[in-house]
Structures are given as structure tokens and as C-alpha cells.
Amino acid sequence: MLLKTAGTLLAAALLATGPVQAQMKVGVITSSTGPTAMVGIPQKNTVPLLPARLGDLTVDYITLDDASDPAKSVAAAHKLIDEEHVDAIIGPPGTPNTLAMIPFVAEAGVPLLAPVGSATVVQPMDAQKKWVFKTTQNDDIIAQALVGHMAANGVKTVGFIGLGDAYGENWYKVFSALAADHGLRIVAQERYQRNDSSVTGQTLKLLAARPDAVLVAATGAAAVLPQVTLVDQGYKGRFYQTHGAALPDFLKLGGKKVEGTVLAASLMLVLPEMPDTHPSKPVAQRYIDAYEQRYQTLPATFGANVYDAGLLLQQAAPPAGHAGRPGTPAFRAALRDALEQTHDLVGTQGVYNMTPQDHSGFDARGRELIVVRDGRWKRLP
The missing domain is CATH 3.40.50.2300 (Response regulator)
Structure with a gap:
């Protein structure tokens, strides 16, 4: 009886402490x-x-x-x-x-x-x-918005420069298919690496193709390099970027050379402008x-x-x-x-x-x- 009572008390004490998590x-x-x-x-x-x-x-x-x-x-x-x-x-x-x-x-x-x-x-x-x-x-959700903007704003020819890895390659695959569907012609495509310090050779080829717009498919600081290089070389067309460029340092590193860039990305970048009805805003x-x-x-x-x-x-x-x-x-x-x-x-x-x-x-x-x-x-x- 004593052992049974002790066991009962021990069980009660364990329950009192709440479930073991x-x-x-x-x-x-x-x-x-x-x-x-x-x-x-x-x-x-x-x-x-x-x-x-x-x-x-x-x-x-x-x-x-x-x-x-x-x-x-x-x-x-x-x-x-x-x-x-x-x-x-x-x-x-x-x-x-x-x-x-x-x-x-x-x-x-x-x-x-x-x-x-x-x-x-x-x-x-x-x-x-x-x-x-x-x-x-996913790339296609972002690319659909960019291609739609290009088509609606008179872009006919596009130069593409992206990372020479899975990010850049899949972006070219998705973008080129959508571009063809919307009557956009890709007149040049180039690749570079995330840690490259110069893309002068690639951007000179893009410049020579004279596209109406250039799409850069890269992430982080690597997204800035081709754009500022093209601006320095005198390119006057429109720039598009993927959601890989959506960070404050893109603005800091690019300065005035990234003015007018269009990208599709998270509502977080423009949260004060978003309607309160958007479910993600709060x-x-x-x-x-x-x-x-x-x-x-x-x-x-x-x-x-x-x-x-x-x-x-x-x-x-x-x-x-x-x-x-x-x-x-x-x-x-x-x-x-x-x-x-x-x-x-x-x-x-x-x-x-x-x-x-x-x-x-x-x-x-x-x-x-x-x-x-x-x-x-x-x-x-």
C-alpha cells in the first residue's frame, strides 16, 4: 500500500509540472x-x-x-x-x-x-x-511580371547577362521562353561568376548588340556589377533585375547608376505603399x-x-x-x-x-x- 501511495504521489507530482515537452x-x-x-x-x-x-x-x-x-x-x-x-x-x-x-x-x-x-x-x-x-x-512568377512590363513599354530587343551557375541558367531558360511568347527578341546573352571583379568583355558584347533593355539575373552584390559597367560604357537603355537584387546594398553600391531599374520582388521593399488589405502586410x-x-x-x-x-x-x-x-x-x-x-x-x-x-x-x-x-x-x- 505504501509503495502504491508513493507511486500515485509521484505521478501526481509529474502531472503537476505539466507535460514533458x-x-x-x-x-x-x-x-x-x-x-x-x-x-x-x-x-x-x-x-x-x-x-x-x-x-x-x-x-x-x-x-x-x-x-x-x-x-x-x-x-x-x-x-x-x-x-x-x-x-x-x-x-x-x-x-x-x-x-x-x-x-x-x-x-x-x-x-x-x-x-x-x-x-x-x-x-x-x-x-x-x-x-x-x-x-x-519561383523564377516564372517574377519573370512574368518583368516580361509583361517590357511588352507594355515598347521593349522589342533584350540583352541578357546572368550568373554562370544554376541561378543564371534557369533564369535564362524561363525568361527566353516567356520572351518568345511575348514577341521579345534576345539579341545577346552573357555569363559571369559571383566573385568576378570585372565583366567588361561581356558588357561590351551586350553594348554592341544595342538592345532596348538589359536583364541582369544575379544575386546580392553580383547584381550590381554588370549594370554599373554598362552605364559607364554609355548604355542608355532600360535595366531590369530579378528578385536577387532586392536588398538595400543594391541601392548603396549602385547609387545613381541604378536609377530607373525595374524589378519584381517582395512587397517588403515597398511596404508603406501597399494597401492594408494585402494579407502579408501585417x-x-x-x-x-x-x-x-x-x-x-x-x-x-x-x-x-x-x-x-x-x-x-x-x-x-x-x-x-x-x-x-x-x-x-x-x-x-x-x-x-x-x-x-x-x-x-x-x-x-x-x-x-x-x-x-x-x-x-x-x-x-x-x-x-x-x-x-x-x-x-x-x-x-
Whole structure:
């Protein structure tokens, strides 16, 4: 009787302390050094702003820097999976880095939330890419807006210069198809590398082709170089940029030489101009306010891609917990399934509706046409 009473008291004491809450581990790979640092730093800075709890689960974020190197991205993924036993990974920002990691996260059965620009990390869907979810707009959504603006503003010929990696190559693939559909002729195309310090040879070829407009398909600081070089060489046509250029440093580095640039990107760039009816406006404002309070500066949209990854996990983790405890294959598989079933989740960048074939889930609410005017981003009507 004494033992039974003691056991009953112990059970009551445990219940009084509340349920035991399992800890979930989330790895975050940033490129906070190296050529992609302008993208990676705001992403690293966003980690302290991610949800401290995912439903009833506490969460531990483990952050590693890959120095913008795909080989180091793979090494970081191995460390997070094999040593830390993470349940999900956020990052890295570079498309080549993410592509290098996909076989390893798929083999381990660990969901990857990729804050990258190119749709190549989730398209075409296959047995490996089903483990990847993208927290930025796909190339085609952005390209449709740019091509539509070109066609409506008298552009007939276009020069293309993009990164010589998966980001630039997929952008050319998507853009060239849309351009043909809209009667636009690509008269020159060139490539360069993220860490190049000069693109004089490539831009001279573009200049000789005399296009009405030039589209630069690059990210971070690398997006500025071809444009300022062409301006210095006397090019007078219109410039277009992808969402890879959507960061404050593009304006700082480009100065007057990026005036008039048109891009399609997140509503965060022009948030005060957005109507209050846009579902993402209050979510984006909360993120901006939290970032500014912590760092005394405004965030780049790339940081918001990581913030949205936290929102996606916050919704997906509770149902995954019914399938198993964090740290188990059952939990990670259920987390993947829950992410794929995301419906009408409002993030900072737009509204997510995932399907088995669409692991980005954005529609037109995830982009705005924007122009650089007087050194600032302004929304185009």
C-alpha cells in the first residue's frame, strides 16, 4: 500500500509540472561570409527572431556558416544530420549550395527549407526534391511580371547577362521562353561568376548588340556589377533585375547608376505603399519591426525568407508530433508531409499554398513590380 501511495504521489507530482515537452532541433546554414554574404548576413541575423516554440515543442536552432562554398554547405549538412540529428534544415541562400545538398538531405529524410531564388531546387519534382521546400518566389512568377512590363513599354530587343551557375541558367531558360511568347527578341546573352571583379568583355558584347533593355539575373552584390559597367560604357537603355537584387546594398553600391531599374520582388521593399488589405502586410511589418529593434537597421527581403521558414515549421510541427517524437524518422517524414499540405499560410513574402508538385506555393500576391526612384524602391502602378 505504501509503495502504491508513493507511486500515485509521484505521478501526481509529474502531472503537476505539466507535460514533458520534447525538443526539436533545426539546423540553419547561412552564407554570412564569402561572395553571398550580403544575402547571408540578414538571414543569419534573422535566426534569433524565429519562433522559440513550435506548438508544444521547444526548438533549438543550430547555425553554421558555409562561407558561400557549396562543398562547405554539404559538410555543414552532414554535421547537422549526423552529429546534431536535426529534424529540419533552413538554408543555405545560394542555389548551387542548395543543389549540392539535396541528395544528402533526401537520403537522410530531413526536410530542407531553401531560401533561394531559382526554382531548380524544387523543379522538376522528383524523389529527392520532394524533401525541399522553397521560401522565395519561383523564377516564372517574377519573370512574368518583368516580361509583361517590357511588352507594355515598347521593349522589342533584350540583352541578357546572368550568373554562370544554376541561378543564371534557369533564369535564362524561363525568361527566353516567356520572351518568345511575348514577341521579345534576345539579341545577346552573357555569363559571369559571383566573385568576378570585372565583366567588361561581356558588357561590351551586350553594348554592341544595342538592345532596348538589359536583364541582369544575379544575386546580392553580383547584381550590381554588370549594370554599373554598362552605364559607364554609355548604355542608355532600360535595366531590369530579378528578385536577387532586392536588398538595400543594391541601392548603396549602385547609387545613381541604378536609377530607373525595374524589378519584381517582395512587397517588403515597398511596404508603406501597399494597401492594408494585402494579407502579408501585417506579417511583414512585424518582422521588420523586430529586426529593426534588434539591429537598428532594416532587413533585406532575404532575411524574411528565413523568417517565413520559421512560420512554415511553426504550422507543420504540431501535426508531425502526432506521428512520432522529434529526432525520429517518423517525425521528420510527417514534418515533410505537413509542409507539403501547407494551405493559405500568410508569410512576409506572400501566401503559401503547397502541393505535391509545387513546393514554393506562391501566387501573384508574392510579387510587386518595383522601380528605383531617387535612390529608393517605389511601387509601380
